Amino acid sequence: MDKVLYGNIKMTSRLLVEGSINTIDLINLSLKKAVENKKYNPFITVTQSEALQHSEDSCKRYISKGAKSELDGIPIAIKDNFCTRNIRTTCASKMLENFIPTYNATVCQRLFDAGAVLIGKTNLDQFAMGSGTVDSIYGPTKNVWIGNLKEGFYISGGSSGGSAVAVATGTCFAAIGSDTGGSTRNPASYCGVVGLKPTYGLVSRLGLIPLVNSMDVPGILTRTVDDCVIVLNTIAGFDPKDSTSVNRPFKKIRLPPANKLSIKNLKIGIPLEYHCDSLSSEVLDTWNDIAQLLEKEGAIVKKVSMPHTQYSIVCYSILNQCEVSSNMARYDGIEFGFRANEESSTEKLYAETRKIGFNEVVRNRIIAGNYFLLSRNYDKYFTKAMKVRRLIANDFDNVWNEVQMLLTPTTLGDAPLYKDFISKNNRDQCALQDYCTQPVNMAGVPAVSIPIKLSQKGLPLSLQLIGRNFSEPMLLALAKYIENIVQFPHFVNKF
Template identity: 60%
Template sequence: MKRHLQLSIKQLSGFYADGSISPRTVVDHSLDDAIKLKRLNAFIRLSPEKALHQAKESDHRYENKEQLGVLDGVPIAIKDNFCTKELTTTCASRMLSNFVPPFNATVCERLANAGAVLIGKTNMDQFAMGSGTVDSIFGPSKNIWSNDLVDKWHIAGGSSGGSATAVAAGICYAAIGSDTGGSTRNPAAYCGVVGLKPTYGLISRHGLIPLVNSMDVPGIFARNVGDCLDVLNAIAGPDDRDSTTIRKPFRKIDMSFNEELDLRNVRIGIPKEYHCEGLSNEVLETWMKVADLLEDSGAHVHQVSLPNTSASIFVYSILNQCEVASNMARYDGIEYGHRAEIESSTEELYANTRAEGFNTVVKTRILTGNYFLLRKNYHKYFEKALRVRRLISEDFKRVFETPKNDENIVDVLLTPTTLTDAPLYNDFVSQSNRDQCAVQDFCTQPANMAGIPAISIPIRLSKRGLPIGLQLMSKSLNEEMLLRVAGWIEQQVEFDCLANEQIYAARS
C-alpha cells in the first residue's frame, strides 16, 4: 500500500507544500491503481490526458508558490451523469453512449477551480435508476470488500456505486455522486466510506443530467468526514445557472475535527419507525451501540416519531416515476444521443430510438410515470403523493424546529443507512429493480423528499467482513452540526476502509 493513500486531503496538501511528494506522482499512482483494479469496474472511462495536464499545472503552482486551491493536486472521480466538457458523459446508457458535452457541470467547474485532478468518470446504474450499480451497459461495479471478486462478489450499492468503489479502493481521495433517494449514502454504507447528501439546493445541479429534479442532489464520497468537508466547501454555493440553488451565499464551514465536541449540548433522536421489517440484527445492534455511546458521552438521546415514514417509499416511487417520465421525454433521437436507423416517420424514429437507447428499468419507469400522470389518474396518484410528501417533510420539521422549547426537539437523527450489509450480486439481481429499491432505499429516501442533509458513516464490519454504516440527518442547512457529530463518531469507532485486505489482494 502506497504511503500517501493513508493521508487525509489536508495531510496530502501539506506533503505537496513541503515537496515530500508531487501531485504528478500521486496522480500517476491513482491512474495506475485504477488500471490494476479494473476488475472492480469502478470507472466507465479514465481521463489520463486531462489528469496529467491538471497534475502538471498543480505541480507548477506548488513549485512557484502560487495561490493554491483547497483541493490542489488531489485526485477525484466524478459520476458519469455529470457533464464534463469534451469528455464523454453516458449515464451508463446506450442512449448517451456517444454524448460529449460542450460544457462542464458547475460541480466539475468548481472542483477544477479548487485545483482538483479529474482521473475519470465512474460507473452507475443506467440514468441513476437503481440501488446496486448493476444496470450499467458497461457491466456492474463490484464491492472491494468481497472475498471473491470472480464468482461470489457483493454489490457496491447504487446508483453511485462506481464512485464509492473508487474511494473505498484507495484509487482517489474523494468522488462525486448524485443522490435522489439514497444513491450516495447507500453505496457509502456498503463500501465503508463516508457519503454526504447536502441540503437540497446547497450545491448546483447545473450539468447534472436529471433523474428527479425535485430531489436530485450532488453527493460527496470520501474516506473521512474532514475530506468530505473540504470537498463541500469547494463546490457549495449559489449558481445563476441553477434556479433551484439557495440564493444566500454559502459560508464555508471552518472547524477543526480535533476540537472536542461537547455532546452535553447535542440532542439525538432515534426514530422508532426506522426499526422496520427486514432490519438485520447486526445493523440494529450497531445502531443501538452507537446510540449508547453518544448517551454515555453526555448527549441527550431519546426516541422520536416520524409517523409518515411508512408511506414514504410509495410516495417516492410515484413521484420518482412521474418526474422520470417527464425528464426522459427529451431523448428523441433528434437533438443529441442515440438515433435509430429506421425512421420512416417521426413517430417511428421516436419509438425505435427510445426502444434501443433505454434498458427495461428506464422504460418501465417511463411507462409507469405516464400512467400516473394520465388525466384520470393525476389526482389519485400524483397529487395525493405530493400531499403525503408534505406530511413527511413536516414530520422532520416537527422534530427539528418546532416548538423551540419542546423537550422532544432534536439536533440530529441517528438511523441505519441500509437494512443489511452488502448483498451478494446473485441474490440482488434475483429480485426486480423496483423491489430492490423499495428495500434498499427505505432509510434514505425520506431525507430527499424533505430536502434535508444526511450523511452515512462507516461504523464496523459485519460477521461476513462487510462494512455496516449508520445515517445522521439534520435540519436544512445544518451541515456543520451534522458533520461535527459525524466526525465525533468517526473518531470513536476508528473505522479504516484502507485496512481492507481485499485492496491488497486485488492489486496483486
C-alpha cells in the same frame, strides 16, 4: 509513496506544498491504481491524458507557490451523470454512450477551478435508476471488501457505486456522486466510506443529468469527514444558473479537531419507524450501540416518532417515475445521443431510438410515470403523493422541535450478493434499499452515512445522521465525533 493515496486531503496537500511529493507522481499513482482496481469496475472512463496534463499544470503552480487550494492536484472521480466538457458523459446508457458535453456541471467546474484533477468518470445504474450499480451497460461495479467467492461477488450499492469503490480503494481521495433517494449514501454504506447528501439547494444541480429534479442533489464520497468538508466547501453555494439553488452566502465549514468536539446535551432522536421488518440484527445492534455510546458521551438520546415514514417509499416511487417520464422525453434521437436507424416516420424513429437506447428499468419507469400523469390519474397519484410528501416533510419539521439530529440506519443490512440482489426486480429492490434514505430526499434535508464497523462477514456496517436544512456544520461535526470514536477499519488500511 503508495500510501499517500490512502491518507487524507489535508495531509497530502501539506506534502505537496512542502514539495516532498509532486502532483505528477501523485496522479500517476492514482491512474496506476485505477488500472489495478479495474477488476471492481469503478470507472466508465479513465481520463488519463487530461489527468496527466492537469497534474503538470498543478505541479507548476506548486513550484511557483501558486497552488489554488487544498484540492490543487488532488485526484478525484466524478459520477458519469455529471457533464464534463469534452469528456463523454454516458449515464451508463446506450442512449448517451457517445454523448460529449460542451460544458461542465457547476460542481465539476468548481472542483476544477480549485485545481482538483479528474482521473475518471465513475460507473452507475443507468441514468442513476437503481441502488446496486448493477444496471449499467458497462457491467456491475463490485464490492471490494470480499472478493473471489464461488457465489459470485457482493454489490457496491448504488447508484453511485463506482464513486464509492474509487474512494474505498484509495484510487482517489474524493468522488462526486448524486443522491435522489439514497444513491450516494447507499454505496457509501456498503463500501465503508463517508457519503454526504447535502441540503437540497445548497449545491448546484446544473450539469447533473436529472433523475428527479425536485430531489436530486450532488453527493460527496470520501474516506474521512474532514475530506468531505473540504469538498463541500469547494462545491457549495449559490449558482445563478440553477434557480433552485439557495441564494444566500455559503459560510465555509470549519470543524475543530475531534478531541475538541463535545456532544454534551446534543439532542439526538431515534425515529422508531426506521426500525422496519427487514432491518438486519447486525444493523439494529450497531444502531443501538452507537445510540448508547452517544448517550454515554453526554448527548441526550431519545426516541421520536415520524409517523409517515412507512408511506414515503411508495410516494417516492410515484414522484420518481413521474419526473423520470418527463425528464426522459428529451431523448428522442434528434438533437443528441443515440439515434436508431429507422426512417419510416418520425414517430417510429422516436420509438425505436427509445427502445434501444434505454434499458428495461428506464422504460418501465417512463411508462409508469406517464400513466400517473394522465389527466384522469393525476389527482389520484401525483397530487396524493405530493400531499404525502408534505406530511413527510412535516414529520421532519416536527421532530426538530424535539431533537437536533436523527440517528438511523443507512441500509437495512450489509452489502448483498449480486445474485441475491438481482433476484428481485429493480422496483422491489429499490423499495428495500431506499427505505431509510429516501425520506430525506422527500424533505430536502441533509444526511450523511458514516461507516461504523464490519459485519461478521467482514462487510461495512454504516449509520445515517440526519439534520435540519442547512445544518451541515453540526451534522458533519457529529459525524466526525463518531468517526473518531469508532475508528472504522478502512479498506485501504488493510495494506
